[in-house]
Amino acid sequence: MEPAAAKLIGAGIACIGMGGAGIGVGVIFGNYLAAAIRNPSAAQGQFGNLIFGFAITEALGIFSLLIALLLLFVPLA
Amino acid sequence: MTIEPIHQFRLDNLFKIAQIGDHSIYFTNSSAYMLLTVVLTSVLMIGGVAGGKLVPGRFQSMAEITYEFVAATIRGNAGAEGMKFFPLVFSIFMFFCVSNLVGIIPYTFTVAAQIIINVAMALLVFFTVLIYGFYKNGLKFLKIFVPSGIPIAVLPLVVAIEIFSFFLRPVSHSVRLFGNMLAGHIALKVFAGFVAMLGVSLGAIGWVGGIAPLALTVALYALEILVAFIQAYVFAILTVIYLNDAIHPGH
Numbered sequence: 001m002e003p004a005a006a007k008l009i010g011a012g013i014a015c016i017g018m019g020g021a022g023i024g025v026g027v028i029f030g031n032y033l034a035a036a037i038r039n040p041s042a043a044q045g046q047f048g049n050l051i052f053g054f055a056i057t058e059a060l061g062i063f064s065l066l067i068a069l070l071l072l073f074v075p076l077a
Numbered sequence: 078m079t080i081e082p083i084h085q086f087r088l089d090n091l092f093k094i095a096q097i098g099d100h101s102i103y104f105t106n107s108s109a110y111m112l113l114t115v116v117l118t119s120v121l122m123i124g125g126v127a128g129g130k131l132v133p134g135r136f137q138s139m140a141e142i143t144y145e146f147v148a149a150t151i152r153g154n155a156g157a158e159g160m161k162f163f164p165l166v167f168s169i170f171m172f173f174c175v176s177n178l179v180g181i182i183p184y185t186f187t188v189a190a191q192i193i194i195n196v197a198m199a200l201l202v203f204f205t206v207l208i209y210g211f212y213k214n215g216l217k218f219l220k221i222f223v224p225s226g227i228p229i230a231v232l233p234l235v236v237a238i239e240i241f242s243f244f245l246r247p248v249s250h251s252v253r254l255f256g257n258m259l260a261g262h263i264a265l266k267v268f269a270g271f272v273a274m275l276g277v278s279l280g281a282i283g284w285v286g287g288i289a290p291l292a293l294t295v296a297l298y299a300l301e302i303l304v305a306f307i308q309a310y311v312f313a314i315l316t317v318i319y320l321n322d323a324i325h326p327g328h
Contacts, residue, residue: 055311059249062256
């Protein structure tokens with residue numbers, strides 16, 4: 001296989017990892033919304049936790065995106 | 078036609094500062110935007126509180142709201158003792174918030190899209206936590222690696238994972254901001270490129286069809302403004318949470 005083609009395919013495969021992060025972020029915001037509707041008065045106090053959980057989850061997706069970007073834009077040695 | 082989504086992150090040497098051995102030290106466009114960020118932040122904060130009135134005007138309100146916002150984050154996550162780190166957290170938050178918001182303006186340079194800036198900041202936080210943790214708690218600081226209420230059988234494994242994740246903190250801390258900024262700006266450039274590509278390749282039909290990616294670019298732009306703020310906030314809140322480990326070890 002051509003190295004350039006392999007790089008592009010690898011970048012595509014790496015992006016699959018972002019799907020997992022997408023599910024995770026959806027779970028976090030969905031559960032936050034569900035809880036906020038049940039008890040709106042407590043919602044504001046949990047905003048920090050929401051953002052923290054979002055950040056931790058999202059980082060993993062960003063890692064896979066980073067691999068894809070490295071494969072796409074860093075020239076072959 | 079070619080689109081270069083990476084071109085916007087290129088460093089340009091503006092003028093030379095010093096020469097150390099074989100290494101030339103340049104004042105780059107990154108340095109210029111960092112300087113601009115510091116100047117903007119200083120103008121906002123110093124100008125905002127200079128005329129200190131009891132009933133704040135617009136400018137003073139902005140300064141007070143940002144202060145209160147960061148102070149509430151620290152009090153909520155690290156308690157009143159965390160307030161001694163307020164200058165550090167506030168500087169980090171304002172630096173990234175202002176530089177991200179400046180970077181979102183077209184044709185400007187995004188400081189946080191260079192990972193070295195974020196790594197420097199993340200390592201600063203990491204070593205602050207490490208040094209302050211041992212200074213304040215002595216060897217009790219090591220309790221952060223030993224969660225309470227864990228069965229003795231799995232404890233070695235948990236401690237190993239905790240130590241590993243502790244040392245990975247500066248990596249995830251810096252790469253998160255870097256990845257978000259880089260990916261967001263590339264996505265904007267790629268979608269904007271679709272408009273030009275359609276117009277160039279299909280002519281009049283293409284320019285009309287280009288409305289769809291243009292609308293998407295506008296929507297993405299709004300999202301990026303939100304992300305610019307959220308990621309600065311995330312960087313600050315993670316700083317506070319890591320500092321909380323040093324202030325109150327043993328969870």
